[in-house]
Amino acid sequence: MLPTTRLGGGYSNGPSDHALLGCFTRRRIIIALASVTQCHASHHVPRGHTPGTPAKTVAGENATLPPLYTGYHRDLMRLPQHHWERTTPAPHERFFFVAGHAAGTGWGNGMEEFVMNGYMAYKAGRSFVFGNYTWNSDGPLYSEYHGHLIPSLIPYSAITRGYLTGDPLPAGDHAPLAVSRHYYEQLCPDPVIISREEVHDHLVHPLNAKEVTDAWVAKLNSVDDPCVQSAKNSGQLYDYMVLGDPDAMHDIWPEFSTSPIITHWRWSPLIELAYDMNRELFQPSDTTVEPFYAANTALTNKARYPQIHGLLALHVRRGDFVEHCDNLRNWASTFLGFNSMHDMLDRFEPRPPGEPDLNAVYMPRCWPTVEQIVKKVHQVRQTPAGKGLKRVHIMSNGRPEYLAELKQALWKEGGWEAVVTSREMLLNWEQKHVSMAVDMLIGQRAQVFIGNGFSTLTSNVVMMRKANGFSAGSSRLW
Incomplete structure (x- = not known):
């Protein structure tokens, strides 16, 4: 028998299932489902739930409510x-x-x-x-x-x-x-x-x-x-x-790293479905790869998410992160724990001897310019780990005009088959609100990943890559 009081996180004043559905009814939700969601909704379902839950729009209002994952x-x-x-x-x-x-x-x-x-x-x-x-x-x-x-x-x-x-x-x-x-x-x-x-x-x-x-x-x-x-x-x-x-x-x-928390980590079917729907952005179209929904669920983290040869993933934080960078400078902060493991190649010294300008120390590592990003990519492509890179995926919350500038600069670097960003992924209603995890899955699998040493998202990607045995030279930091 299922509980009838609360549903969700079990919080004492959390919404019940009836409350959630009743809320939708009272607001007279109109169901609208894009055809792409209909095409993919039935691929793989977690415990009876369809990942492609339809978007719901408030009747009479020019707004779309976020999903509640009921x-x-x-x-x-x-x-x-x-x-x-x-x-x-x-x-x-x-x-x-x-x-x-x-x-x-x-x-x-x-x-x-x-x-x-x-x-x-x-x-x-x-x-x-x-x-x-x-x-x-x-x-x-x-x-x-x-x-x-x-x-x-x-x-x-x-x-x-x-x-x-x-x-x-x-x-x-x-x-x-x-x-x-x-x-x-x-x-x-x-x-x-x-x-x-x-x-x-x-x-x-x-x-x-x-x-x-x-x-x-x-x-x-x-x-x-x-x-x-x-x-x-x-x-x-x-x-x-x-x-x-x-x-x-x-x-x-x-x-x-050898506990089942990590060795048998899996991304949800909703996240894996988003990857499958967009895989041609990260892998050549002639690549024969079994989709996640057809894969053996008993596979380990390492076996389920092997490296994708030729893919470079870049984590470029923007938005309000610039304020965080200012605080990090004022606190003389270091890189985060997983980003500071002994075998990481890109070390960080918060206060280099004789360096009075902390902006010059922090900003290139926390908020790199387009020129600094392109320079780092060029350097990494010259290393053994960077040989054969053909595609770039930019994991970023940057504005479209900024991402367009960064893409153009990378194209000028030459030698790429594709340069894409997070904003170009096709995501359904539920996936949009957990899209950071889709980026993490891509970053986890890339041949080379370059991230932000002050970012917990980067830190988690580095953790998974390290646990799955990827070389230290393949996980880099600005």
Whole structure:
């Protein structure tokens, strides 16, 4: 039996399935579906849901509402490890929920924390309790960001699959499966709550991810109660200070990178469908490649997402990132943790000896000009890792006129068969609001990737490339 109260992340005031559908009815939604979505909607469905959910337009208004991913929320409630007839945990059930998880941040930040929290629960032998990728958990169904409406909550299963969203573990791994927050809260109305300070105040190296993880695992193993969560008001367990420290990930990398959180990471069918729909932008049209929907779901991360020979992916942050670059300069910040691994070729010194102009230090690495981008691309093409590059995919939120200028400059460099940008991808209604993950999949697979060392999106791409055994010379930074 499915729950009838809340659906979504299990937030106490989150919208129920009936509320979501009722909201649509009250607003008299008119369904409009582009023919391209109709052509691809049935290729591969996650737990009964069709990725190509139609766009919905408010009657009488010149506006299109973002998707609420209702089918994905509903499908998560149907995970086989959810036994809704229970009101208390079974003897074998033990849970850990990070209540103080990130909210109101970009997907790069959310993903870094998400994988680390999942790894901690997995290592402690407890079911990882997942909620939603959250922009606003306490407000309306939609939030406003830079003048545009966005979904307040997006189920992680619309972006990723695997252990972190409740899928089975690899054969022979008998760790408990992840469960939804809604299921956890039904069974655990009065959990043991552990504050962040209770663990972190005793750390010798509080920015070392391995020390943080081991301390929490030891704390969780000392608690007999099956229901445990971190205190919401004490914040993230892996905050920006940990994830941003250049030395934070070195010690934990060998065990973390070989855990099923990474070895069996999968992008969601919605993301893979977007890739399949646009694959001729990244691969020659004469390339015979099996589409993702037909691939074996048991494939590892490495086997499912091999390198694409000839593809160069560039992550070029624009928009409000220029303000972030100013702050990074003022804070004398370093590259993020995964971007600072020992084998990365492009190192960064926040305050080079004798360099008084920090703008000259930071801006080329954080906000490179068109000329600086082209120069870096030229240099990388001369390296062994850059031999044979034929196509460029520019991962960017830049304005069309800026991207046109960058494309023209790259074309002048010569030797390209194609130069395309994120804005040229054909995406359906639901994919548009998770398009950053489509870019990450492309960046993960490129023969060479050049990214922004201060960006968490770049950091996640580098993490996946490194875990899948791509050479250090193939993952570069401005």
